[in-house]
Each structure stands twice: as structure tokens, then as C-alpha cells.
Amino acid sequence: MAPVRGDGMRGLAVFISDIRNCKSKEAEVKRINKELANIRSKFKGDKTLDGYQKKKYVCKLLFIFLLGHDIDFGHMEAVNLLSSNKYSEKQIGYLFISVLVNTNSDLIRLIIQSIKNDLQSRNPVHVNLALQCIANIGSRDMAESFSNEIPKLLVSGDTMDVVKQSAALCLLRLFRSSPDIIPGGEWTSRIIHLLNDQHMGVVTAATSLIDALVKRNPDEYKGCVNLAVSRLSRIVTASYTDLQDYTYYFVPAPWLSVKLLRLLQNYNPVTEEAGVRARLNETLETILNKAQEPPKSKKVQHSNAKNAVLFEAINLIIHSDSEPNLLVRACNQLGQFLSNRETNLRYLALESMCHLATSEFSHEEVKKHQEVVILSMKMEKDVSVRQMAVDLLYAMCDRGNAEEIVQEMLNYLETADYSIREEMVLKVAILAEKYATDYTWYVDVILNLIRIAGDYVSEEVWYRVIQIVINREEVQGYAAKTVFEALQAPACHENMVKVGGYILGEFGNLIAGDSRSAPLVQFKLLHSKYHLCSPMTRALLLSTYIKFINLFPEIRTNIQDVFRQHSNLRSADAELQQRASEYLQLSIVASTDVLATVLEEMPSFPERESSILAVLKKKKPGRVPENEIRESKSPAPLSSVTQNNAHVNNSHSKLNNSNANTDLLGLSTPPSNNIGSGSNSNSTLIDVLGDMYSSNNNSSAVYNTKKFLFKNNGVLFENEMLQIGVKSEFRQNLGRLGLFYGNKTQVPLSNFNPVLQWSAEDALKLNVQMKAVEPTLEAGAQIQQLLTAECIEDYADAPTIEISFRYNGTQQKFSIKLPLSVNKFFEPTEMNAESFFARWKNLSGEQQRSQKVFKAAQPLDLAGARNKLMGFGMQLLDQVDPNPDNMVCAGIIHTQSQQVGCLMRLEPNKQAQMFRLTVRASKETVTREICDLLSDQF
Amino acid sequence: MMLFMLLFSRQGKLRLQKWYMAYPDKVKKKITRELVTTILARKPKMCSFLEWKDCKIVYKRYASLYFCCAIEQNDNELLTLEIIHRYVELLDKYFGSVCELDIIFNFEKAYFILDELLIGGEIQETSKKNVLKAIASQDLLQEDEAVEGTLRDIGLL
Numbered sequence A: 001m002a003p004v005r006g007d008g009m010r011g012l013a014v015f016i017s018d019i020r021n022c023k024s025k026e027a028e029v030k031r032i033n034k035e036l037a038n039i040r041s042k043f044k045g046d047k048t049l050d051g052y053q054k055k056k057y058v059c060k061l062l063f064i065f066l067l068g069h070d071i072d073f074g075h076m077e078a079v080n081l082l083s084s085n086k087y088s089e090k091q092i093g094y095l096f097i098s099v100l101v102n103t104n105s106d107l108i109r110l111i112i113q114s115i116k117n118d119l120q121s122r123n124p125v126h127v128n129l130a131l132q133c134i135a136n137i138g139s140r141d142m143a144e145s146f147s148n149e150i151p152k153l154l155v156s157g158d159t160m161d162v163v164k165q166s167a168a169l170c171l172l173r174l175f176r177s178s179p180d181i182i183p184g185g186e187w188t189s190r191i192i193h194l195l196n197d198q199h200m201g202v203v204t205a206a207t208s209l210i211d212a213l214v215k216r217n218p219d220e221y222k223g224c225v226n227l228a229v230s231r232l233s234r235i236v237t238a239s240y241t242d243l244q245d246y247t248y249y250f251v252p253a254p255w256l257s258v259k260l261l262r263l264l265q266n267y268n269p270v271t272e273e274a275g276v277r278a279r280l281n282e283t284l285e286t287i288l289n290k291a292q293e294p295p296k297s298k299k300v301q302h303s304n305a306k307n308a309v310l311f312e313a314i315n316l317i318i319h320s321d322s323e324p325n326l327l328v329r330a331c332n333q334l335g336q337f338l339s340n341r342e343t344n345l346r347y348l349a350l351e352s353m354c355h356l357a358t359s360e361f362s363h364e365e366v367k368k369h370q371e372v373v374i375l376s377m378k379m380e381k382d383v384s385v386r387q388m389a390v391d392l393l394y395a396m397c398d399r400g401n402a403e404e405i406v407q408e409m410l411n412y413l414e415t416a417d418y419s420i421r422e423e424m425v426l427k428v429a430i431l432a433e434k435y436a437t438d439y440t441w442y443v444d445v446i447l448n449l450i451r452i453a454g455d456y457v458s459e460e461v462w463y464r465v466i467q468i469v470i471n472r473e474e475v476q477g478y479a480a481k482t483v484f485e486a487l488q489a490p491a492c493h494e495n496m497v498k499v500g501g502y503i504l505g506e507f508g509n510l511i512a513g514d515s516r517s518a519p520l521v522q523f524k525l526l527h528s529k530y531h532l533c534s535p536m537t538r539a540l541l542l543s544t545y546i547k548f549i550n551l552f553p554e555i556r557t558n559i560q561d562v563f564r565q566h567s568n569l570r571s572a573d574a575e576l577q578q579r580a581s582e583y584l585q586l587s588i589v590a591s592t593d594v595l596a597t598v599l600e601e602m603p604s605f606p607e608r609e610s611s612i613l614a615v616l617k618k619k620k621p622g623r624v625p626e627n628e629i630r631e632s633k634s635p636a637p638l639s640s641v642t643q644n645n646a647h648v649n650n651s652h653s654k655l656n657n658s659n660a661n662t663d664l665l666g667l668s669t670p671p672s673n674n675i676g677s678g679s680n681s682n683s684t685l686i687d688v689l690g691d692m693y694s695s696n697n698n699s700s701a702v703y704n705t706k707k708f709l710f711k712n713n714g715v716l717f718e719n720e721m722l723q724i725g726v727k728s729e730f731r732q733n734l735g736r737l738g739l740f741y742g743n744k745t746q747v748p749l750s751n752f753n754p755v756l757q758w759s760a761e762d763a764l765k766l767n768v769q770m771k772a773v774e775p776t777l778e779a780g781a782q783i784q785q786l787l788t789a790e791c792i793e794d795y796a797d798a799p800t801i802e803i804s805f806r807y808n809g810t811q812q813k814f815s816i817k818l819p820l821s822v823n824k825f826f827e828p829t830e831m832n833a834e835s836f837f838a839r840w841k842n843l844s845g846e847q848q849r850s851q852k853v854f855k856a857a858q859p860l861d862l863a864g865a866r867n868k869l870m871g872f873g874m875q876l877l878d879q880v881d882p883n884p885d886n887m888v889c890a891g892i893i894h895t896q897s898q899q900v901g902c903l904m905r906l907e908p909n910k911q912a913q914m915f916r917l918t919v920r921a922s923k924e925t926v927t928r929e930i931c932d933l934l935s936d937q938f
Numbered sequence B: 001m002m003l004f005m006l007l008f009s010r011q012g013k014l015r016l017q018k019w020y021m022a023y024p025d026k027v028k029k030k031i032t033r034e035l036v037t038t039i040l041a042r043k044p045k046m047c048s049f050l051e052w053k054d055c056k057i058v059y060k061r062y063a064s065l066y067f068c069c070a071i072e073q074n075d076n077e078l079l080t081l082e083i084i085h086r087y088v089e090l091l092d093k094y095f096g097s098v099c100e101l102d103i104i105f106n107f108e109k110a111y112f113i114l115d116e117l118l119i120g121g122e123i124q125e126t127s128k129k130n131v132l133k134a135i136a137s138q139d140l141l142q143e144d145e146a147v148e149g150t151l152r153d154i155g156l157l
Helices: A010-021 A023-044 A051-066 A075-082 A088-097 A107-122 A124-137 A141-145 A149-155 A159-175 A185-196 A198-216 A225-239 A252-264 A273-294 A300-321 A323-335 A343-356 A363-367 A370-379 A383-398 A404-411 A418-434 A439-456 A459-471 A473-487 A494-511 A519-530 A535-551 A553-566 A573-587 A590-599 A611-619 A646-653 A685-689 A705-709 A833-842 A862-872 A926-934 B023-038 B077-095 B102-107 B108-117 B129-155
Strands: A712-716 A724-730 A734-743 A750-757 A768-771 A782-791 A800-806 A810-817 A826-827 A851-857 A875-877 A886-894 A899-910 A915-922 B004-011 B012-019 B051-052 B056-060 B067-070
Touching: A010 A023, A010 A051, A010 A899, A010 B102, A051 A075, A051 A088, A051 A252, A051 B012, A051 B108, A075 A088, A075 A107, A075 A252, A088 A124, A088 A851, A088 B108, A088 B129, A107 A124, A107 A141, A107 A149, A107 A724, A124 A149, A124 A159, A141 A159, A149 A185, A159 A198, A159 A875, A185 A198, A185 A225, A198 A225, A198 A252, A225 A252, A225 A273, A252 A300, A252 A611, A273 A300, A273 A323, A273 A712, A300 A323, A300 A343, A300 B077, A323 A343, A323 A363, A343 A363, A343 A370, A343 A383, A343 B004, A343 B051, A343 B077, A363 A383, A370 A383, A370 A404, A383 A404, A383 A418, A383 B051, A404 A418, A404 A439, A418 A439, A418 A459, A418 A611, A439 A459, A439 A473, A439 A494, A459 A473, A459 A611, A459 A810, A473 A494, A473 A519, A494 A519, A494 A535, A519 A535, A519 A553, A535 A553, A535 A573, A553 A573, A590 A611, A705 A712, A705 A862, A712 A810, A724 A800, A734 A750, A734 A899, A750 A768, A833 A886, A833 A899, A833 B129, A851 A926, A862 A875, A862 A886, A862 B051, A899 A926, A915 A926, B023 B051, B023 B056, B023 B067, B056 B077, B067 B077, B077 B102, B077 B108, B077 B129, B108 B129
Parallel strands: none
Antiparallel strands: A712 A724, A724 A734, A734 A782, A750 A800, A768 A782, A800 A810, A826 A886, A851 A915, A875 A886, A886 A899, A899 A915, B004 B012, B004 B067, B051 B056, B056 B067
């Protein structure tokens, strides 16, 4: 170990050695506690500590913190060090503050004062220390306190270069937390012109800042494009000796080059000026050419830096998507990397190619590498590289190579890592559906998926195959035959039983002519699986059996026997018992005609988006997987790719904006917009299976305002684009609601417009006022909207808000119910048993009572029900009802015109897994509404 | 933008942590635990990059120490590897053939050097010479103070 320069602290070194010599974790903790006690007493003691001692102890605290222990004192001493006139003490003070930021308001003011002093210092070392601290804390407090000083430091002619560099990045850090810190006007051009600065370090730091500013306001900073292009061009053509210490392993200024290339990706097209454009293309070509030159060094640093610039250049080429020549060259270059020795390069090449595959200019070019990519999927040692290969195969798949790629993916799935199976299953399912010309192929693929990786086949996948079979007559017979064969396997996955059960129930008649699959054979085959299946599948099979009675009257008695067996205690599950009994009765009571009507073939499903894609997107939040060829951004010659279905869909949806979200296959659309409306048209399979088992809906959007009956704050809605949070408070008959819209995408949402939907008639009962919001919701930003509500008279339901905006050129619209049901205006009322039951008896008129009996959510959860009731707004009264399981509540609804007293009783029946809910109130409409709100909620 | 940088040993002991985003302490601990386990489980020839939550992880092992950075989706992985390397070079130059012990005993120096290289998760100065010059001028101030202190102690000032 080299002797430490500067000024060492012996006490600290001894302490660190002690810790290192500890034999056990316990010994270490003991030593630390001893030290903490020591430091605490020193800090509290009467003897004033000198700067050196303070510094030493603060440093020890830091070390203890870095070992993973919590530190809750020493902040004041650290702040004292900031104003020390010794640099070494000051520096430790700043370090402590930076690492253990504490937004304690008193201290923050002291810290800010010290920073102010140091910013004024004539010594650049002090100024930088202060800037680093501001950047490390980066809070709004900091932004507010230094919004004047830092921009000045950045552009002033007297500032030294080292300080400018720190100031640029410090400003960037503050800008991220408080965007208003950047002055506009003449500052804009002064900031842009930092790109011309003599000092490479200043340019590098400034480019990061400008990149962030451009993202926020591209038009204002448009002037940076020309400067960036010419700076980049100069660097790329420089010889490595020109830039001295800014050359890194023979690569001229790789950091600055990459930053400039990133900066340019904020514009599309990068520039309108032909001259600039030509210079940029020339530069990009030079970068591509250099990749072909022999390396100047064998060191990995050389190749990394060089390729970092190359990959960023390729990103820009892909982003512009307008230069076929460059795109093809990029693709060839990446193709070479696919067989490079370095795992890192192979990984990045696969990743980059995923993007190239979505450009119509390079899609065909990418396909040339299919063999290698398939090999990567099979042979790579690192699962993340294999996964990237799968992503690329997915992206390069089109009608021409779909069968081959799907087959290869299926083959690989048998041995694939568990961690990527589920995603692969989704991808195969999507590709098979999207590129199926022959639906028998599609059915085969999905059944193979279930056979090979049944555990990873989610509900969405098997729902989808059934929807498609039902909608396509030509494949129904084949599907029935194939599932029948698949079910012959001695061990078959439960998902296969589900699909088989459903399809045979609908189309078993199509294969019944063959004696090998005669009705009784089908039935026995299915029933042989029954006992191995979960209740949900059994329920499905019971439905299949009753359909069989309709399809094949000749096996009626066999099936009735089974119903009989399961209609009693043999089925522990209440739902199964009930189904078996009801189906049995139906088969006995109903005439053939009635049976035929009840059990008619399922109608076609409305063509709608496949929920599989949404599931896939959800799995990869950062990176939306693509299998879609973008339309080029400039007029281009027609290539063979235009025949591609995806492309046709794309332009189709552009023409027909109102219908933009329902393309022909329903595969490549953002999540459906029909949330909350027209749910009747969404006849999902779930309906058939009975509500008790339907846990997840098919929509990817989280839309559950029901739970807001019981709470006031939380996430109201969320999909890929938008998150809406809500905070609300209520007093008497008044309420205030804050909606927080967060843009989750990388692009601004424009024409953002929430509209309240609450009829004039309803508004006479509940008056809701909504403040307007900005029409643009920036990428990653959040805006707030305030609503006030006044309850004038009791009302039913709750207002809805319809949100519309444009995302990537498509209009989006959905409706969300606001958490503004009438129970929000409850005031809880405490009362004893005597007065509760006295009032209860008083409210016994026909109009004052309302009662509902409903099935409990599985499993019946009394504690959960109590929690919900506590959030509902009424007072949950303990020791009132003689039966401790029963829950009773009391409350008053405040409206402007009157106050409505309301009592409620919830009685669980554990045997039957049911609840009985009784509501009594002095007003009939309230009684009914409260009863409606609460039923089915437990 | 870099979100954070962690240095940890082969035994999983954290040696340095620098956070460029405000995370609650609990989250920091959780992230650290998860990443240390994930990375230590990886084999030497594996790719240095991994997708993790909604960011990318870039890591590299130098002797007994792992350097691990989290960057945003759009950031350049290869160049992040070189930020790590530049940092290692700086430590090496400053301590003279740096080893894990140097970083343990002089963790504050390791922080000061890092602060000269990166601010707010962005590269500030890529020139090795310039960073070392900045650190040297800090040390010079300290040494002056130390000399001054000694002189005062022995009554010469």
C-alpha cells in the first residue's frame, strides 16, 4: 500500500484495522457500537473538539455507514466542518453531507450558507467542492438557492474551465429536479455556444446539459445541431495525436463523440439543411469506415471505445431511418460482430439488429443473418445473450420466415432456461397468430407450446387459441381432431385439458363420425383427466359435459351419472357441486329444444386485440419488444417488404384514425380503449367459466376503482402510457381531489384533455368542478389536476372522466370512474349496542331497508372485510352485535340539503361462503345506493 | 446518465457506493443486495451487461473488486465500461498500483477522485491528466495546512 498523500488520519486507520481484524459479525458489531458510543460522548462532551478531531470522528461515522449501519447523528458536526478554513476538514464535511443527505430543514439552511460562501471563493478547488455538493444533493432547495449563481458561472468569461465543467453538470442535475432553473432568452444561445468552447472537457460536460435541455425544448435549442455536426466531424477526422489527453487508447474523444451522436438523436430529421446533412452522412460513413481498419491497439479499451462510437453512430442511423445505404452498411457491420470473440460485442450487435429489423430498408438485410442468430440462440453460454437472440428472431420474423423461426424457437424451448420460457411462449404465440396463413399450423404451434412448456403458457395464450378456433370455421374440425389426439398422451398438461375440453365441447361433433373418436370415447377420455385437475378445470369440464348432452343425446345417461356423483359431497368445492346439480337438473328438466338453445355453439368473438402482446410488453417495461416494420420517414422506393402484412396494417390504421386501435389481427395495438364502456361486447371466456374463478381480466390496463370505495389515495389507473394517481380528502359535504397524471413514455403526450362526464341532472346532486390542465404532458413528467366536489343531495354511481390524448400520432381515449361515490361523504358515528338496535328497529319501513345476499370472495376473509369497512367511511362498531363475526357500522351522509343517518350490518356465513348485507337508512335512495356499492365487495 | 455505482469485493462486501438518484435507504440496501448476488453468480466469460428492472447494468471485475454501474436504457454500455476503466486507472495512478486495501483505508480519497470524474451521473472530465491535476491541487492544499499545523504546534508560527 502506498503512503497516503495529503493528510492522513491515524485514528481512522486504526479503527478500520480493528474492524478488519474482527473474527465474526458479532465482534464487528460490538466494536462498532463501542466506537459509536465513544463518538457520541465526544460530540456531547464539554470539551470542545478541534477541527482535526471532528474530521476524524465524522470520517469514522462515514465508514460505519458504508459498512451498512445506520447513522443518526453527527450531521451538525459535519456541517460545522463546512465552514472550517482548512480545506481537508471542509472536504470531509462535504463528503459526509453528500453521502448522508438529510433534508432536515435547519441544517439545509446552514449547508446552503456554507455552499454560498465557497462558491464566492477565489480558489477554484473550493468552488468545485461546493458545486459537487450541490449536485450530490440536487434537491429543489438547492435549485431555488442557486438558480442565479450557477448559470452565471457557466457562461461567464472569467470562469475557469474546471469550474465551468462542474457548473454545467451541476446545473443539469438541478434541472432534472427543477426544470424552471434554466433561464431562457439570450442564455439559450450562450449555452449552445459552449459546444464551440476551446476546452474539450467543457464541451463534454456542456453536451450532457444541452442534451437534457433539447429534450425539453427541441425548438429553442435547434441551433445546437449545426454546431454538434461540425464538432463531431472535426473529432472523427482528427488524428489521434490532435486531441492529446482527450484521445483514449487511440480513439479521439470517444465520450464527446458519443454524447454528440446522442444529442443529434433528439431531432428527426436531424437537419433540414442539405449541407449539414451531407456533412453528417460523411461523418457517419467515416465512422463505419474506421470500423473496417485494422485496430491500432490490441487492448480491449481501444476496441471498446471505438465500438462505443460505432454503435452510437448506428443508433443515429437507425433513428433517422432515411439513408438506405447507411442502414445496410450498419447491418453488415453488426453481422460481422455476431461472430466476434467478445461476448459483449455479440450481445450489443444482436440488440442493435433488433432495431434494424424494424426498418424497411434493412429488414431484408437483417434476415440474411438468420442462421447465425439461430445458432446464437442455441449455443451462447450466457442466457442474456441467448435471450437477445430470441428478441432478434422475434423482430426479424415476417411472413416469409415465420414457419422456420417459430419451429426453431419451439425446438429451443424444450431446453431453454426457465427464466426466459414464459417470454418465449408469448413470442411464439404472437408470431404464430400474426403470420398464420393456414390456421391448422397455428393450432399445431399452440398445442406444441402447451405440450413443451405447459407451465409457462398463460391464460391469455390458451384463451386466444380458443377465440381463434371459434372464429374460424375452416379450422374447427382440425382443432377437434388434434386436441383429441393430444389428449391421448398418458400425461398431458392441465392447459391441454382446458383447451381440449373447451374445443371438444364446442366441436366434438365434427369428429364423432369416426368410431375411434365416438362420443363416448371423447367423454371417457376427458373424464379420465377430471380427477387430476384443479377446480377451475373441473368446472370447465362439467360445462363441456352438459354441452355433450346437447351434441350427443346418446351418452346422456353416462353424463348424468357423473353429474349425480359430483352434485353431492363428493365435490368439496361448492361451485362444482352447484354446477353439477344445475346441469343435472337442466338435462332432466329441459326439452331438447330448450337444451339446444341454451347450449348453442358459442357466437364468434368480436375481433379484438390479442391480450398476449400486452402481457409481453408488461414483462419488458424498459424495452417494448417489436415485430413491426416502421414506415420510413422519407419517401422511399417500394421494397418487397411493403407486401408485409404489418406494413399494410400500419398504413391502414393511419388512414382510419378513429379505429386506430383495432388492426386486423388485433395484435399490434396498444391496450384497448374500451375500458369501462361497452364491456358487454367483450364476451370473454371468463364469463363462461363463472365469475368466481376470474381473477385477471384480459385488459392490460389496471382499472379498479371499486377498491377506491375503501380508500382515498392510490393509483387509480395505469397502462403502458399513463399512470393516474389520486389523492383526496373529504369534510362534511365537501371534497377535494387531486389527480396526478404521469407520462410513462419517452415522448410527450399531446392534446392531453381530461373531460368530466357527469350529466347536468347529476350535477344538481353532486357538483364537481375541475381545473384545466396543460395540453401537453412531457415525457416522464407528471402533472396535477385539482377537482372539488360538493354533495348537494344523495346520488347514485360516480362521475367519470374521459381522458384523451395523442401518443405517437394515434389518438388515445379512455374513461375512468372517479372515486367519488356517495359514501365519501360519510361521517362515522359511534354508538353503543342499545342505541344501535333502537335505531335499527326504528328504520324498519319497506323503503328504509335494503338487503342483498352474495357469494364471498375466495377465501372468505373476515379481517379483510373489516379493513375494507373501516375505509368505507362508516364507523365499524365493535361489541354491538351479539355474534362476533357479524360486522355492524353506523354513519351519517352529509349533503347540503340534509343529513342521512345510515346503519349497516354484514353477516358472514362461513359454511356457505356467503355474506348477507343489510342496509337501513332514513332515505330510500341512500339505502339502495349503499347496498349496491357494498354488495360483492367482500 | 449513470444512476449509481457500486464497488464490492468477491466476498460480497460493499466497498464504495455512489448514488446519482435519490433512493430511500431501504431501497438502496435492497438494490445492493440483489445486484451483488446476481453479479457474483455470473461466470467470468459472460457478457458484462444485463437488463435489470428498467435500467441496464454494466460491470467489470478488477482483481478482487467488482465495479458495477447502473445506466439508463439509452446510455452506451461500452463507454460505461470505459468510465469504469478510467476510474480504475485514476485510482491506480493515485495510489500506485491500487489494491482493495487502498480503497478500504482511503475510502474518502476514492470518493474525491470519483467526484472529479463524474458529477450528477455524467462524465465531467475524461482527461486523466486533468483529473489527477485537480486531485493534486486538493492534496497540495491539505499538505500546506498540515505543514502549517505542525509549525504552529512547535511554536514556529
